[in-house]
Amino acid sequence: MPKKHKGLLLTFCCILLLSIITAGCGGGQSGSTDEAGNEHITLEFWTIALQPTFNDYFNTLIAEYEKDHPNVKIEWKDYPYDAITDKLLTSIASGGSPDVVNLNTEFASQMGSKGAVVDLNEYLSDEQKGAYFEGIFNSTVIDGKAYALPWYTGTEVLFINTKIAKEAGLDPSNPPATREELAEWGRQVKAKTGKAGYAQQLVSKLFPIEGVSILTEDKTAAAFNTPEAVAMINNMKKLMDEGVIIKEDANFTKQIQYYSGEQTAFQLGGPTFINFIKTAAPDVYKNTIAVPLPTGQGDLRLSNSMNLVVPAKSEHPKEAVEFAAFVTNAENQTSFSKAANTLPSTKASIQDPFFSETDGSLEAQAKVVSAQSLAKATDYMVGVPNAQDVNSAIARGLQNILLNGQDAQKTLNEVEQEVNGILQQ
Known part of the structure; x- marks a missing residue:
C-alpha cells in the first residue's frame, strides 16, 4: 500500500468511516446449518496485488485448509495497492465486512487504534504469538493489544550499480557501511559521472534511522522536535542541493524509474525491488549487487511487513483468526x-537453508543479506496510535522543509503540534 498522502480529505473520510465501523451494524458474511446441525461458514479473505501471479499457491493453500476444515469455505479476493484501503473502509461502513485482510503495518496500526480490528490476544496462545520475530510482531501491538499477525516481510539492503560505481572510481567489493560513507560515495558519483547517488521517499522512518524517536516512550506525545532532528534534516537538504539525493519525494515507482534508467547509482530497498528492475532494465539488473544496508545513528534494522488482520465486524472472528494463523504459520x-522472493516473519522459517544459501544471483544475495537482520528487525512505527495520520503529518513537514524551502525549526514546531493533536483523538 503506498504511503503517499491523500490530503485532509482522506484523513476526514477515514475518521468518518472508522467511526461508522465502530458504531455500525455487524458484518455481512453469513453462515448456514446443515441437516445434522453443523454450521457452514464462508470467510472472505482479501490480499493485495497477489493475483494472478500467485494463484496456484493460494488455490492450493485454500484447498488444504478447506479439506481440514470441511465446515469452512474461503472466498479469496485480491485488490491493487491503491484500492484496498478505500475498499475496506467502504465495505465495512456499508454493513459488510471481510474476515481476514492483508494490510501493511501502518494501516493495520491505524485500524487497531480505532478499535476497527480484533485484538488477537483473545484467540491466540503465547506459543502462537511467540512464533514470530518479536520486533516484527510488536509493530502492531498498541497498549498491550495485538492487532495483526505478521506475514511476509523484508528488510532493506543496498543495491549498487557496479558499472556506475566503477566509473566513479569506487570499489563495489568494499561498500559503504554507514550513511556518512554512503553520502561520500554519492558525492563521488555525482562529481565523476553527473548521476545522483539515490532517491528516497520523505517519510517518518528517516528520523529513527538517525536515532531520533518519533514519539515518547509511552506513545502519548511527539519526540522528534530536537536539535538532532534539525541537524539531520539540514544535512539531508544539503545532500539534495549537491545532487547526492534526488530532490524529490520519490515513491517506490519513481525510485525504480531512476535506478532502472541509471539516473541513480544506489537503491535502498527490499529484495522485491529486484523483480521490478529485472523486468524494466535487464542490463542494469546484471550490473547490480546487494550488500548490507549502511546504518545511520540509530543503527536500526527496519522491517517492511505485510500483515493479516481480522476486522471487528467479522461475523466469525474465531474462525477468521484460525485461518490467519494458518496462512502465517512457519510452514x-x-x-x-x-x-515470492520475500522473507518470513516466523522464527522457525529462517532456519531453512534456503535463507542462508546463495547461488550467486542478485536475488540470493539480497535474500541472505536481508535475512541476516530479521532477528533485530522492527517496524519504525512500532505501536504508534493513528500511525497513518502521524506518518502523513511528518511527511508533509519534510516536504515543506526539503522541497518547498520552509524553515526546519519552525516547521518541526508546527508538525509537533499537529502530531500531538492526532495522538489525542
Whole structure:
C-alpha cells in the first residue's frame, strides 16, 4: 500500500468511516446449518496485488485448509495497492465486512487504534504469538493489544550499480557501511559521472534511522522536535542541493524509474525491488549487487511487513483468526517466501537453508543479506496510535522543509503540534 498522502480529505473520510465501523451494524458474511446441525461458514479473505501471479499457491493453500476444515469455505479476493484501503473502509461502513485482510503495518496500526480490528490476544496462545520475530510482531501491538499477525516481510539492503560505481572510481567489493560513507560515495558519483547517488521517499522512518524517536516512550506525545532532528534534516537538504539525493519525494515507482534508467547509482530497498528492475532494465539488473544496508545513528534494522488482520465486524472472528494463523504459520510462510522472493516473519522459517544459501544471483544475495537482520528487525512505527495520520503529518513537514524551502525549526514546531493533536483523538 503506498504511503503517499491523500490530503485532509482522506484523513476526514477515514475518521468518518472508522467511526461508522465502530458504531455500525455487524458484518455481512453469513453462515448456514446443515441437516445434522453443523454450521457452514464462508470467510472472505482479501490480499493485495497477489493475483494472478500467485494463484496456484493460494488455490492450493485454500484447498488444504478447506479439506481440514470441511465446515469452512474461503472466498479469496485480491485488490491493487491503491484500492484496498478505500475498499475496506467502504465495505465495512456499508454493513459488510471481510474476515481476514492483508494490510501493511501502518494501516493495520491505524485500524487497531480505532478499535476497527480484533485484538488477537483473545484467540491466540503465547506459543502462537511467540512464533514470530518479536520486533516484527510488536509493530502492531498498541497498549498491550495485538492487532495483526505478521506475514511476509523484508528488510532493506543496498543495491549498487557496479558499472556506475566503477566509473566513479569506487570499489563495489568494499561498500559503504554507514550513511556518512554512503553520502561520500554519492558525492563521488555525482562529481565523476553527473548521476545522483539515490532517491528516497520523505517519510517518518528517516528520523529513527538517525536515532531520533518519533514519539515518547509511552506513545502519548511527539519526540522528534530536537536539535538532532534539525541537524539531520539540514544535512539531508544539503545532500539534495549537491545532487547526492534526488530532490524529490520519490515513491517506490519513481525510485525504480531512476535506478532502472541509471539516473541513480544506489537503491535502498527490499529484495522485491529486484523483480521490478529485472523486468524494466535487464542490463542494469546484471550490473547490480546487494550488500548490507549502511546504518545511520540509530543503527536500526527496519522491517517492511505485510500483515493479516481480522476486522471487528467479522461475523466469525474465531474462525477468521484460525485461518490467519494458518496462512502465517512457519510452514506456509517458508513456502510463500520461496515462491515470492520475500522473507518470513516466523522464527522457525529462517532456519531453512534456503535463507542462508546463495547461488550467486542478485536475488540470493539480497535474500541472505536481508535475512541476516530479521532477528533485530522492527517496524519504525512500532505501536504508534493513528500511525497513518502521524506518518502523513511528518511527511508533509519534510516536504515543506526539503522541497518547498520552509524553515526546519519552525516547521518541526508546527508538525509537533499537529502530531500531538492526532495522538489525542
